[in-house]
Amino acid sequence: MMRHFQKKFSRRRIMKFIALGTTIPLFNILMNYAHASKASKESMQYRDEPNDKEQCSNCMQFIPGKTPEAQGECKVVEGSINSQGWCVAYTKK
Structure with a gap:
């Protein structure tokens, strides 16, 4: 039972999720700035x-x-x- 939980939420997957979650808003901010200027x-x-x-x-x-x-x-x-x-x-x- 513990193995399934560990596979589903590995440290690597969590880090990818965090990186993606912070990259998308930054990209949107930069694109809006490019259009605004x-x-x-x-x-x-x-x-x-x-x-x-x-x-x-x-x-x-x-x-x-x-x-x-x-x-x-x-x-x-x-x-x-x-x-x-x-x-x-x-x-x-």
Whole structure:
């Protein structure tokens, strides 16, 4: 009877469980921090005008506003973003 209990709750299994239990919350905190921190407009050289055919509306990072006239957001740059704007993080869709 004691052997079954010892097999089921070995020291190794307990240590793995503790390690996993502390790693998952830390990973979630780091991922939330990565999503929360965006670069400033200045550091990304953001401007409200396009760079030839490159503009925020056809960039993978751009999140459109609720209406076509509304300012959008960016996954990389903080603040409201003009769909006609451009920055160095531009990545064509």
